[in-house]
Amino acid sequence: MKTAIIWFRQDLRLQDNPALQSALEHAEHIIPVFIDDTKSTSLSQPGSASNVWLHHSLHSLTKDLQNTLGASLIIRKGDPLNCLRTLLEETGAEQLYWNRCYDPASIARDTIIKQQLAQQASIKTFNASLLYEPWEILKADNTPYRVYTAYWNRMRRFGFNHPLSMSVLARQQQGPTPPSLCINDLSLLPSLNWADNMMQHWTVGEDEAHNKLTNFINTHLLHYKEHRNNPHLTGTSSLSPHLHFGEISPRQIVQAIIQYRDSHPRATEACEVFLKEIVWRDFAYYLLYHYPQTVDQPLDTRFENFPWLCDTEAHLEAWQKGLTGIPIVDAGMRQLWHTGWMHNRVRMIVASFLTKNLLIPWQEGEHWFRDTLVDADLASNVFGWQWAAGSGADAAPYFRIFNPVLQSRKFDSEGEYIRCWIPELANMNSKHIHHPEKAFNGYPAPVVDLKASRERALEAFSSIKNGSRH
Ligand SMILES: Cc1cc2nc3c(=O)[nH]c(=O)nc-3n(C[C@H](O)[C@H](O)[C@H](O)COP(=O)(O)OP(=O)(O)OC[C@H]3O[C@@H](n4cnc5c(N)ncnc54)[C@H](O)[C@@H]3O)c2cc1C
Numbered sequence: 001m002k003t004a005i006i007w008f009r010q011d012l013r014l015q016d017n018p019a020l021q022s023a024l025e026h027a028e029h030i031i032p033v034f035i036d037d038t039k040s041t042s043l044s045q046p047g048s049a050s051n052v053w054l055h056h057s058l059h060s061l062t063k064d065l066q067n068t069l070g071a072s073l074i075i076r077k078g079d080p081l082n083c084l085r086t087l088l089e090e091t092g093a094e095q096l097y098w099n100r101c102y103d104p105a106s107i108a109r110d111t112i113i114k115q116q117l118a119q120q121a122s123i124k125t126f127n128a129s130l131l132y133e134p135w136e137i138l139k140a141d142n143t144p145y146r147v148y149t150a151y152w153n154r155m156r157r158f159g160f161n162h163p164l165s166m167s168v169l170a171r172q173q174q175g176p177t178p179p180s181l182c183i184n185d186l187s188l189l190p191s192l193n194w195a196d197n198m199m200q201h202w203t204v205g206e207d208e209a210h211n212k213l214t215n216f217i218n219t220h221l222l223h224y225k226e227h228r229n230n231p232h233l234t235g236t237s238s239l240s241p242h243l244h245f246g247e248i249s250p251r252q253i254v255q256a257i258i259q260y261r262d263s264h265p266r267a268t269e270a271c272e273v274f275l276k277e278i279v280w281r282d283f284a285y286y287l288l289y290h291y292p293q294t295v296d297q298p299l300d301t302r303f304e305n306f307p308w309l310c311d312t313e314a315h316l317e318a319w320q321k322g323l324t325g326i327p328i329v330d331a332g333m334r335q336l337w338h339t340g341w342m343h344n345r346v347r348m349i350v351a352s353f354l355t356k357n358l359l360i361p362w363q364e365g366e367h368w369f370r371d372t373l374v375d376a377d378l379a380s381n382v383f384g385w386q387w388a389a390g391s392g393a394d395a396a397p398y399f400r401i402f403n404p405v406l407q408s409r410k411f412d413s414e415g416e417y418i419r420c421w422i423p424e425l426a427n428m429n430s431k432h433i434h435h436p437e438k439a440f441n442g443y444p445a446p447v448v449d450l451k452a453s454r455e456r457a458l459e460a461f462s463s464i465k466n467g468s469r470h
Helices: 018-026 048-069 080-091 104-117 148-158 194-199 206-219 221-227 240-244 250-263 265-290 301-305 313-321 327-339 344-357 362-372 378-389 404-411 416-421 450-462
Strands: 003-008 029-036 074-077 095-099 122-126
Touching (some): 003 018, 018 122, 048 206, 206 240, 313 327, 313 344, 313 362, 327 404
Parallel strands (some): 003 029, 095 122
16 A cells, blocks of 8 residues: 655645645655654744644644545644654655745755665655645746836746646545654643634634635625725725635635636626735745845845844834833834734835834834734745835835825724724724824823934935945
């Protein structure tokens, strides 16, 4: 009997999962495994909110594997090379399948595993999480794109790939099951009840990802272009954590959007705007793959000399706690704390405020988001932070500094989002709620003057702007 190990990582689903599909096609007995290797490698440590999501997602995958394939998810902890080697020996499996990850540490780890286990097993790897592999889209001179529009145009010319057409067929497992830890042994849940409150906002797993997509398409997609920037509306899909953990694939999303567009001509423009967002995610992975140093170094090397401020603990803490005295910033930071998610427009505002008005290095914000977002994703997070700081891939020729008060008036004009997350300001009128200049009802005065801190940021930028990029 042929036995195959399928190593689940950021692909916690059954459908459109090429590694699983291939294992099922080539072996009679499959052994699905998840390895918690966070303590044993140099991989960037997942944050607290991600761990909570992972806990629930592993439960969901366990149930789906059991119900559909009669297979148990084997949980191991430690160095993946050792764990996989042991599993191959224990089970006599000759095949090992996984879907690729694209961050530098995972690539280095997987390369070693491939070399070390090549004698023991036939190893096959696949793309399950991107529309295109990062090496498939290059400029005519074979170098990577750095400007999104050019990248998008190129991908459009290629067309979108389809998800796997076959569904994973229900079948019952034959062979023996190797020993496994329990999901609880991974201690992914914190002792604080913060996580229980946060998870009241979410249902985790592959089924829910598809329900959410269907609901978004039927209810919100048509108005996506108009509503997506308004944080008080449910204008976006909130699919990001499901995408990060691979509970749904971007190919499945794109196919559903295109099917809807083809039968709803009125939605053509909205669909195009949404597809562009899905492609932004691919672009973030693309940049991280081609510029792996950007995990913690600026893409625009002039920023290596940027004069960030020192001794910023008090301001950083005020920002993290949602106590800066700038309501739209604080509403966003409190939404993040309570739900593990923040609206994209507000992410841009809070990131601009941290890096420009407070002159705190973007890496500090990236770390905080990594710890608190349920959708924390190395590629998208680093990409978003570098863009906000001005050191990333951005076609804009100037140093962009958002005015948080103008942003607030424009995108939350009646202050509904602010009132939702800052109860201290619940009774303030819509005219003043965007910028109460003094402390009010326990809510603090602004920690910086917006005009003066803007001037200071422009000065900081002028000190590096004539340097050379490489
Ligand atoms: C400073 C900063 C940090 C960010 N950190 C993350 C992160 O850690 N993880 C993450 O998934 N996204 C991150 N984003 C991107 C974006 O804010 C979220 O993807 C989006 O808010 C998720 O909500 P949604 O699923 O409702 O988005 P929708 O508007 O419904 O978009 C659909 C999907 O497109 C993708 N997408 C949309 N916008 C972007 C973008 N700007 N960059 C990359 N992908 C995008 C996401 O996968 C998203 O789920 C960050 C943005 C900024 C400015």
